[in-house]
Amino acid sequence: METKRVVVLGAGFAGLHAVRALSGKPGVEVVLVDRNNHHLFQPLLYQVATAGLEAPQIAFPIRAFLRRRNNVRFLMGNAEGVEPRERVLWVEGQPVPYDYLVVGTGSRTHDFGLPGVAEYGLGLKSLDDAMKIRDRILSACEEAVRTSDPERRRALLTFVVAGGGPTGVELAGALGELRRHVIARDYPDLSPKEVRIVLIEAAPHLLSAFSPGSRAYAQGFLQSLGVELYLNERVVELTPGLVRLHSGRSIPSFTVIWSAGITGQALPGLPTTRGQRVATAPGLHLPDHPSIYVVGDLNYLEGPGGRPYPQVAPTAMQQGALAAKNILRSLRGEPPVAFRYKDKGSMATLGRSQAIAEMGPLKLRGSLAWGAWLAVHLYYLIGFRNRMMVLSNWAYSYFTYDFAVRIMHHRHVFPTPREAPIC
Template sequence: MSTEKKLQHIVIVGGGFAGFLLAKRINPEKFRVTLVDRKNFHAFPPLFYQIASSGLEPAAICFPFRKELRKLRHVRFHMGEALAVDTQKQILTTNTGNINYDYLVLATGTTNNFFNMPELRERVYTLKSTAEAIRLRNEILFCLERACTCADPESRRTLLCFTVVGGGPTGVEIAGALGEMKKYILSREYPEISPCDMRVVIVEGSDRLLQNMSTEASTKSRQYLEQLEVEVITGHTMKSFDGTYVSFDNGDKIKCHTLIWTAGITGEPLKGIPETSIGKGRRIVTDEYNRVVGCENLFAIGDIALLTEKNYPKGHPQVAQVAIQQSKLLAKNLNRNSFETPFRYKDKGNMATIGRNRAVADLPYLKLYGRPAWFTWMGVHLVSILGMKNKIITFLNWCWYYFTYNATLRLLIRPTRYPKRNEE
C-alpha cells in the first residue's frame, strides 16, 4: 500500500481502444492507474452492425476489463460514470465516488449527433454500443415475426421497411447486412413473407456514400448495395421522423417502422472542462502532445480529442487507428516524463464491407474491391479483436455463414422485469 502511495496516479476515463490500450502501456514502476468506465467490458465498435444483424453474438466482440487487467498489478478498474472534473483540485467525480488524480486522461469517445432534432433520440435506433446493437437486433427480428402474422398488406410493408440514415461505413455496413437478409435469408427462414415486401433504404445527405473514402470506393459500395436490392438515396437530407413517416428536404416521404440513425457523432465533454477548451463537434482541443489546452495534467485522446495540424486542419478522423496511435505515444511520453515527441498520424487506410465478397478498401498504396477487399477487411478485424477465444469464435461464425448463409443467432431475447429493490 505504501508503494502505491509513492507512485503517481493516472486516471483514465473510457475503456475503448484509446483508454484500454493506454492503461496496458503505462510503466508500473512509475505509475498506478485507475481505469473508469460505465461498462465492465471493452467492445469492438466496427462490428456492432454484425450484432444487430445476427451475424455475431455479443460476447464475440466484447472482452471483460478485469480478465485482462488481472495481469496488470498496477491497474485498477472502477465501474462508474464520470460526471465532472475539478481541474484545480484534481478530482474526478463519478456516480460511484470521487477519485483524486495526478494525471487525468479523457478517452470518452463520442455519442450520436441528432443535428438539433432531439425528438429523434426517442424514435430512432442507433449503433454506438453493444446494448444498442442488441436492441436493434431484437427490433429487426420482432418486425420479421410480426410481419409473418400480419394480415394487412400495408401494415406488413411498413413493418418491413428499414431506413438507414447516414452513408458512412456503419450505415453502409448495416444496410448491406439487411440487404443480404432480404435477398438470401427471408424466403428460406420466413416463408410467410415475400421478399418484395421488405424494403431497405439508405439515405446520405451528400452526393455520394463513404465521403471519407475514394470516389471509386463510393461508386463500388453503391453498386454492391444495389446488387443486394438496397435503395440508395444521395443528395437529400432527412428533415423529420414522426415514428411513421420519414420526411426529406425535397418533400418526399417514406413510411417505415424502423429508422436506423448513423448520420453523425458529437463529443460529450465532462462538466468542469472550460468552454475555451472545447472545439468543433464538442471535441476537446489538445496540443500536439495530447495535452488539453488551458488545463494542467489533463489529456484527451481518441475520438473526443481535437488536434489540428497541416494535413488535418479540421482534426483527425474519428477512427480506431487514431486512438491506438495516440494511446501509444502518450504512454511513451508519460513513461519517460518528457513531452518531446509530437503526435503525427500515420493513415493506414479505410475499409467497409457490404456483405459477403463485397467490400471496399483504400489502403496507403493500394485500392481493393470485391472479394480481395472482403478478405482483407476480415483479416484486419480479426487481428484487432481482443482475446484469442473471441478471434476463434468470430472466425468460425464468419466461415459458417460464408458457406451456408445460416446464422444460429436470430434469437429474440428481451430482458425481463427486475424485482423491485431499495436504492441506496
C-alpha cells in the same frame, strides 16, 4: 521515485492502448475507470445488430484484460465530472484523485436536433443499441406475417439507414444479405420483394473518405443487393412509422437506424469546442492543464491540412499510446511529443465476399479486400476465444448462407395505426 497515479477514463481503444503503454512501468499506479465491465469492439457492432454475431463475442471483460497488469486496477462507475485545479475525477459521488488524467470517453450518436430522431431513431454505439436493432428487425418480420393491413405491413418491412458512411454502408449491406439469405427462408409468408432497405445520404455519394472508384464500386454492389439509395437527400423529421425527407418525400418505416453523425461524449469540467470535442495541444494535453490528456473521438486536434483528425479506431489507438508516452516523458522531466497520425488506410465491408480497402496507393475491391477486412478485424479483436467464435460464425455464415444468431431477446411492440398514421 514517488509513485504517481494515472487515471484512465474509458476502456475503449484509446484507453486500453494507454493502459498497455503504462502497464508495468515503475513509479506509476494506473486506475482504469469505465461505466461498463467490458471493452467493446465497436467495428463489429453492426453484425450483432443484424443477427450475424452474439453480443459477448465482440466484448471482453476488463478485469480479464488487466489480470497480469500488476500496477493497474479497475473501477466501474459513471464519471460525473472533473475538477482540473484540484485534480479530482468524480465517479458516482466519490472523488478519485489523480496526478495525470487520460480522458477517452468516446462519442455518442448525434441527432443534429432534428425532430423525432432522439425518440424514434436507433443509434448504434453500444451492445444494448445493437440488441434493440436486432429485436426490432425480428419483431417487425414476425408482426408483418400476421398483419392484414397492407400499409402497416409495408412500414414494418421497410428498414431505413440514415448516413452513408462506413457504418451505414456496412449496415445496409448486412441487411441486404439478411433479406436475401435469411428472411427468404425463415419467413415463407413474406416475399423478399416486400422487404425494402433504404440508405439515405445527404452527400451526392457514399463513403466520402474513399476514392471515387471505391465509392462507385460500393454503390453498384449495394444496388445489386437491392438496397435503395437516396443520395443528395436528408431526413428532416421522424415520427412513429414515418420518415420525412427534405425533398418532401416520405418513407413509411418503423425501423430507422441513425448513423448520420456522432458527437463527443463530453465530460463536465472540460472545455468543449466543435462537435462537443475537447481541443488539446499537439501533445494531446489541455493547454491550461497539462496533467489532463484527451484522446480518441473526444479529442479535437487539427492535422496538417487544418482538419481535425478522424474519429476512427486507429486514431484512438495511436493517441492513447502517445498520451501514455508523454506522461512517462513528463515524469522524467522531458517535453511532450506532438501527435502525428499514421494513416493505415480505410476499409468497409459491403456484403458476402465483398469489401473495399484503401491503404495509401493500394486500392482493393471485392473478395481480396474482404479477406483483408476479415484479417484486420480478427487481429484487433481482443481475446483468443472471441477470435475463434467470431471466425467460426463467419465460416458458418459463409458456407451455409445463414446468419447464426436470430434469437429475439425482447419483442418490440409497434405503435397502432392510430398512433402512427401511414401515408
